Amino acid sequence: MRTKERIIEGALAFCALVTILTTVGIILVLLIEAINFFEQVSIIEFLTDTQWTPLFANKHYGILPLLSGTFLTTLIAMIVALPIGLTIAVYLNEYAAPKFRKVIKPALEILAVVPTVVYGFFALMIVTPFLKQFMDLAGFNALSAGIVMGIMIIPFVSSLSEDALSAVPDSLREASYGMGSTRLQTAFRVMVPAASSGIGVSVILAFSRAIGETMIVAIAAGSQPRLTMDPTVPIQTITAYIVQVSMGDVPHGSIGYNTIFAAGITLFIFTFLLNNISYWIKRRYQEQYE
Amino acid sequence: MSKGRYNRIKDKVFQVFGISATFFGLILLAIFIAIILYMGLNRLSWDFLTALPSRFADQSGIYTAWIGTFWILILTTLISFPLGVGAGIYLEEYTEESGWATFLEINISNLAGVPSVIYGLLGLEVFVRIMQFGSSVLAGSLTLSLLILPIIIVSTREAISAVPSSQKDASMALGATKWQTIWNQTLPAAMGGILTGTILAISRAVGETAPLIVIGALAYVPFVPQSPMDQFTVLPIQIFNWVSRPQHEFVINAAAAIIVLLILTFSINGIAIYLRNRWQKKLG
Numbered sequence: 134m135r136t137k138e139r140i141i142e143g144a145l146a147f148c149a150l151v152t153i154l155t156t157v158g159i160i161l162v163l164l165i166e167a168i169n170f171f172e173q174v175s176i177i178e179f180l181t182d183t184q185w186t187p188l189f190a191n192k193h194y195g196i197l198p199l200l201s202g203t204f205l206t207t208l209i210a211m212i213v214a215l216p217i218g219l220t221i222a223v224y225l226n227e228y229a230a231p232k233f234r235k236v237i238k239p240a241l242e243i244l245a246v247v248p249t250v251v252y253g254f255f256a257l258m259i260v261t262p263f264l265k266q267f268m269d270l271a272g273f274n275a276l277s278a279g280i281v282m283g284i285m286i287i288p289f290v291s292s293l294s295e296d297a298l299s300a301v302p303d304s305l306r307e308a309s310y311g312m313g314s315t316r317l318q319t320a321f322r323v324m325v326p327a328a329s330s331g332i333g334v335s336v337i338l339a340f341s342r343a344i345g346e347t348m349i350v351a352i353a354a355g356s357q358p359r360l361t362m363d364p365t366v367p368i369q370t371i372t373a374y375i376v377q378v379s380m381g382d383v384p385h386g387s388i389g390y391n392t393i394f395a396a397g398i399t400l401f402i403f404t405f406l407l408n409n410i411s412y413w414i415k416r417r418y419q420e421q422y423e
Numbered sequence: 424m425s426k427g428r429y430n431r432i433k434d435k436v437f438q439v440f441g442i443s444a445t446f447f448g449l450i451l452l453a454i455f456i457a458i459i460l461y462m463g464l465n466r467l468s469w470d471f472l473t474a475l476p477s478r479f480a481d482q483s484g485i486y487t488a489w490i491g492t493f494w495i496l497i498l499t500t501l502i503s504f505p506l507g508v509g510a511g512i513y514l515e516e517y518t519e520e521s522g523w524a525t526f527l528e529i530n531i532s533n534l535a536g537v538p539s540v541i542y543g544l545l546g547l548e549v550f551v552r553i554m555q556f557g558s559s560v561l562a563g564s565l566t567l568s569l570l571i572l573p574i575i576i577v578s579t580r581e582a583i584s585a586v587p588s589s590q591k592d593a594s595m596a597l598g599a600t601k602w603q604t605i606w607n608q609t610l611p612a613a614m615g616g617i618l619t620g621t622i623l624a625i626s627r628a629v630g631e632t633a634p635l636i637v638i639g640a641l642a643y644v645p646f647v648p649q650s651p652m653d654q655f656t657v658l659p660i661q662i663f664n665w666v667s668r669p670q671h672e673f674v675i676n677a678a679a680a681i682i683v684l685l686i687l688t689f690s691i692n693g694i695a696i697y698l699r700n701r702w703q704k705k706l707g
Contacts, residue, residue, distance in 0.1 A: 134600065141602045142517055148509030152531050152576070155569050159541060162548040217444045224441025237445060239696065244448050246692050248630030250659040251681050254666050255455045258674060287448045313427075315434040338536065345538025347633035348659075352666055372540045372633065379543070379637040385552060393637075397544045401537065408536035412529060 163401055166394030173388055179395065185358040185369075187392045188378070194392070196399055198358035202275065202368035203400075206350050207343040209279025209364060210286060214339055217283075218290025219325075219332070225291070226298040227320040238295070241288045249285070253352030256281040261353065273355030273367040282349050289339040297331020298324055330418035334411045341407035345400065347372035371400045456685070463678030471679060475645055476661070480672030485680050488661035490647045491560070491640075492629060492687070495657055498564035499571070499628045504621055507572050511579025511617075516605060535573035542570045543637025551638050558639030561651040566634050571624035578620020582613035585706060615702025622695040626688050632659035658684045 171179070174194040182195025221241070225234045260277040264270050270277075301324055309319040325332065347370075355367025356377050369377070375393045383389040474484025514531075518524035546566030556562040586609050594604040610617075635657060643664070644656040658680060665677035 138600055138602050142513075145509045145513035145517060148506045149513040149527055151506055151569075152510060152527065152534060152572060155534060155545070155572070156530050158549055159537065159545050162545050163541075166548070217447055220441055220444040224438070224445060228438050228441055229445075240449060241445075243692075244452060246626065246630075246688060247452065248632070248659055248684060248688060250630070250632045250662050250666075251459075251685065254459070254662070254677060254681060257666060259455055259458055284448050284451055315430050317434040317437045318430065320437075341536050345536075345540065347538065347540045348663065351633070352663065372538065375540050375544070376633055376636050379547075379639065394544060397541055401541055404536055404538055404541075405533065408533050409529075412532050 159401070163394055163398040166391050167398045169386075170388070170391035170395040173391070174395075183360045185374075187389055192388075194395075196371075196396065198360045199369060199371045199374055199396060200399070201360050201362065202350075202354070202358060203344055203370040203372070205275045205362055205364060205368060206279040206282060206346075206354060206370055207340065209276060210282035210343040210346075211336075211340060213280055213283025214286045214290050214343075215336065218287050218335075218339070219294055221287070221291035222294035222298055222332075223320045223325065225295050227316050227324065238292065241291060244285060245288045247285070249346065249348040250352070252281050252285050253278075253349045256349055256353035268365065270365045271355070271367050273353060273357075274365050275350075275354050275368050276364040278350045278352075278354040279364065281353070282343055282346055285346075285349070286339045286342055289342055290335050293335030293338065294328070294332045297328040297335065300331065301327045330414050334415050337407050337411040337414075341404045341411075344407075345372060345404050347376060351376045371396045459678050459681050459685075462675055463680075463682050466675050466679035467682060471676075472683075476643055476656075480670060480676055483673075483676055485658065485661055485683065487644050487647055488656050488658045488680065489683065491644070491655040492657045494560045494648050494651075494655060495564055495567065495635075496625060496629055498560060498651060499567045500621070500625055502564055503568035503571050503575055503624065503628075506568065507575025507621065507624075508579050508617060510572070511576045511583065512605060512610075514576065515580045515583040516601070516609070531573050531576055535577070539570055539631055540633040540637060542566055543634030545569070546634060546638040556652065558641070558654055559652045560648050560655045562638055563635050563640055563655065563657075564651070566638055567628040567631060570631065570634060571628050574624040574627065575617075575621050578623070579613070579617050582616025582620065583609055585616060586612045612706075615698055615705065619695045619699040619702065622691060622698070626691040626695070629657075629691065630659060630684070630688055632657075632663055635660060636663070658687070 179194055179196055181197070182193050183197055184193035184195050185198045186193045225237065229237070256277040257273075260281055261270060261272065261274065264277060305323055305327055306319055309323040314322070350370045351373040354370060354373060356369050356373060357367040358369040358374065359366070361368065374396055378389060378393045383393075471484045472489070473486050474482060475486055476488075477483040514524065514527060518527070543566060546562055546569075550556050550562035550565050551558055554562075556565075590608055590612060591604055594608045595601075599607065640660055641654060641656055644654055646653075648655045662677050662680045662684065665673040665680065668674070
């Protein structure tokens with residue numbers, strides 16, 4: 134009996150161990166292949182060269198154009214998702230009837246459920262042609278990809294921010310109403326500041342999600358790495374570059390193969406930092422009102 | 424105008440703004456889907472579902488793609504469900520508040536935030552190359568299983584902690600061992616929540632494209648996988664391939680394939696929501 138219990142506990146511990154092995158695996162794989170890369174390309178060139186052309190005859194290995202592409206699309210997505218997501222959170226928490234909130238929260242999750250390849254189609258085939266009527270826009274551009282990505286991450290911002298707002302004790306709200314404040318004043322002067330750490334977490338997670346998003350940008354933003362903040366021209370993100378190389382036949386051990394891991398580790402460092410910051414904020418502040 | 428009145432008007436204005444924001448994304452999505460239906464619905468036919476891919480758009484179908492998606496769905500479930508539930512039980516029932524438990528927890532929350540394309544790089548190196556599975560259904564399923572493991576673990580933990588401790592205590596008091604209590608009491612009571620989380624995770628896996636492209640799943644596979652070691656393609660990759668072509672006919676094909684993919688993901692999510700509602704009612 135006791136042996137059986139032991140064996141079961143061991144098996145369960147193994148399942149949990151798989152998650153550790155996954156992290157170790159990711160870090161090792163990225164490190165080893167990236168080290169192979171940096172044996173051939175100096176880290177100075179990687180960080181300072183303003184061109185990224187590993188697939189051309191005249192090879193340059195500067196990550197900056199891919200980084201600028203990644204941050205440009207992310208920035209546009211955040212400009213769309215933050216105001217809308219936060220407004221939704223405040224509205225649902227302060228204005229909406231509980232019944233409406235119960236229905237609309239899962240409904241908003243639909244936005245996060247639609248596969249990203251479908252969003253890519255929306256961006257390339259619907260949003261870009263629509264915007265072209267009003268402005269000078271290339272067929273592939275950061276603007277459409279960023280806007281559509283923003284729509285996709287609305288529920289990340291709204292859902293987590295709403296959770297943070299509803300964790301604020303009612304007594305604060307009642308005190309504010311008691312002073313004669315309107316709902317709007319209560320929301321933005323009392324509730325939002327009180328929930329700021331939770332809202333911060335939602336913003337960081339949405340940001341991290343946008344940096345790692347792949348298919349929307351691979352389909353709609355183009356495949357031309359360039360160091361620019363112009364949202365109307367084709368660019369390339371880190372993720373889209375990895376996909377582009379993977380589509381072709383790149384033999385293992387070639388520098389082309391190594392580049393996707395060098396790009397991957399750059400991406401991983403950013404998302405890893407953001408996730409840990411958000412986790413730290415969550416731990417540090419979650420018991421504030423308990 | 425008095426300040427009070429001005430403030431009340433601002434309050435009303437924000438209310439209207441709030442409702443608009445709430446429906447903004449959903450209405451846009453509805454418009455997008457309507458356009459997709461308009462573009463692709465006529466292309467949907469029995470032939471489209473049963474034809475192999477072809478370089479002629481009007482003869483091309485999604486047979487290999489949806490069979491591949493089905494393979495991935497089944498294998499990923501078989502791999503990720505036991506692993507995720509096992510890890511969830513371990514974390515919830517076998518670890519105390521300790522450094523080890525915190526470390527596991529931080530690690531899982533980190534994994535949940537790793538971009539899917541990075542999982543593709545892991546799968547490419549470990550499953551495709553080192554374990555020599557090649558760009559097979561098995562390599563794809565293993566990669567996606569690791570990707571969705573954090574979701575299954577977190578929902579397993581939530582479901583288990585929602586089971587009243589009185590129920591577990593009663594079982595232990597009657598002389599049941601820890602595992603007997605988990606197997607006979609905790610798990611059956613938590614199963615609704617666990618299944619909901621797992622199904623949502625599987626729906627995520629079905630829609631994933633990037634990690635499978637990275638491990639080398641092909642856009643053009645002229646046959647249906649016969650075993651887990653065969654090469655494969657899936658619906659999202661087929662869609663990506665068609666979207667990237669300049670000819671309008673292929674874009675129509677992509678729209679039609681998107682309709683099929685959306686029906687699939689929405690049905691899977693519908694099942695999950697149904698299960699969740701039933702389970703929450705039962706739990707009281």
